Amino acid sequence: MSAVRELSGAGGKLVSRAGRAARVLRQEGPIGLARRGVRAAYRSLGAAVLDEPLLNADIADPTALDLQVPAERPSRDRPMEVGWVTTPPAAGSGGHTTLLRMVEATERAGHHCTLFLYDRYGGDLAQQEAVIRQWWPGVRATVRSVEDGISGVDACVASSWESAHVLATRGTEAMRRLYFIQDFEPYFYPRGSLYSLAEDTYRFGFRCIALGAMVARLLRSEIGIEPDVTEFGCDTTVYRLLDPRPRTGVVLYAKPDVPRRGYWLARMALERFHRAHPEADIHYYGETVADLPFPATQHGRLTPVELNELYNSCRVGLAMSFTNISLVPEEMLAAGVVAVANDEPDARAILTNDHVRWAAPNPACLAEALGQAYERPSGDEAAIAASVSQVGWTRAQADVVRILEEEVYGG
Structure with missing residues (x-):
């Protein structure tokens, strides 16, 4: 009888699971059912460990660092050897694009650069270099894996919190160490392990270059360090007005897996907007x-050229960011698009432009701002484009090159 009861119980569980699967299939379709299966497998296999972006051996302890610098400075007659530690760039990555602009400027100033790629998952270096050559053809730097060592440079620049740990643990030769900080990266995470590990990197003693006033303010108030500060730019040689054409679109930069880009709110806002403006x-x-x-x-x-074509067909763009200001709103503006952005005091202080529509970060307010901008277009795309500084990235690039030279050669 016991065996019969066990078989009966097992059969009941199978029937129950089959019933739940059928219900999900009816309500959410095959994709919804597949997602639930993947989620269950993710949990049962412990795949969350793959979200840890560093190997344990690459985590530095700021209280125990004893990093050496060269005993003597080179002559200014000799070009610098500059390393840049970064994760492998994905095609079109905005953060990598900004970093590689600094690499190009350093090369134009007559110095040699090496990109040291850190891949937690052991990807193919040749394929990663091919992406760099295709998407950033102006970069001439040598591409190496950190597995071959971080060596042979006068100075090395970390480009993210992960790469700062890698520079601290693997860049043990005598060199100058700097940190190009595009965002206050602890804010990428809830309070916890990743938040603390990101925050620690600002205590490594690297010379910090903050991109924008928000990052500089947080480094002062949260960490107590005084960084060098440079400013955002916009590549107005790419993002610009094209020949006049009808503008009927609304555009969103969609990054569902990046919480700071506010995708869930943006999607709900666009759903409301669509109901009002089908x-x-x-x-x-x-x-x-x-x-x-x-x-x-x-x-x-x-590509940037393709994106500019898309912008020139659009009337309004939705640009979301909950940490440092995104590059997206100014690129939209430069192409004559009114930008709707989630209202943040630091973002307002950096992006002082009358053609930005600031809205409280909830679906109703964002949808209302989109609707108002769409219903009452200015009709003067030239004025919108002209509101963006034409300086581009030249100031930031000049600042970074100057700071590198000062650090290596001396003041």
Whole structure:
């Protein structure tokens, strides 16, 4: 009888699971059912460990660092050898694009650069270099893996909190060490392990270069260090007005897996906007997203030239960022697009532009701002484009080169 009861119980569980699967299939379709299966497998296999972006051996202790610098400074007659530690760039990555602009400027100043790639998952270096050569053809730097050592440089620049740990643990030769900080990266995470490990990097003693006033303010108030500060730019040679054409679109940079980009709020806002303006074309670029509750054209990853073409067909853009200001709103403005952005005091202080529509970060307010901008276009795209500084990235590039030379050669 016991065996019969066990078989009966097992059969009941199978029937129950089959019933739940059928219900999910009816309500969410095959994709929804597959997602639930993947989620269950993710949990049962302990795959969360793959979200740890560093190997344990690459985590530095700021209280125990004893990093050496060269005993003598080289002559200014000799070009610098500068290393840059970074994760392998994905095609079109904005943060990597900004970093590689600094690499190009350093090379134009007559110095030699090496990119040291850190891949936690052991990807193929040749393929990673091919992405760099295709998407950033102006970069001439040698590409190496950190597995071969961080060596042979006068100075090395960390480009993220992960790469700062790697520079501290693997860059043990005598060299000058700097840190190009595009965002206050602890804010990428809830309070916990990753938050603390990111915050620790600002205590390594590297010379810090903050991109923008928000990062500089937080480094002072949260960490107690005084960084060098440079400013954002916008590549107005790429993002610009094209020949006049009808503007019927609304555009979003979609990054569902990056919480600071506010995708969930943006999607709900666009759903509300679509109900009020079903005639408006909605465009997604960045990531391709399944099961949208409204029609949208999904462009995936675009080159800067292709993105500028898309912007020139759009009337309004939704630009979300909950940490440092994104590059996206100024690129939209430079192409004549009114930018709707989530309201943040630091963002307002950096992006002082009358053509930005600031909205409280909730679906209703964002949708209302989108609707107002769409219904009452200025009709003067030239004025919108002209509101963006034409300086581009030249100030930031000049600052970074000057700081590198000062650090290596001396003041």
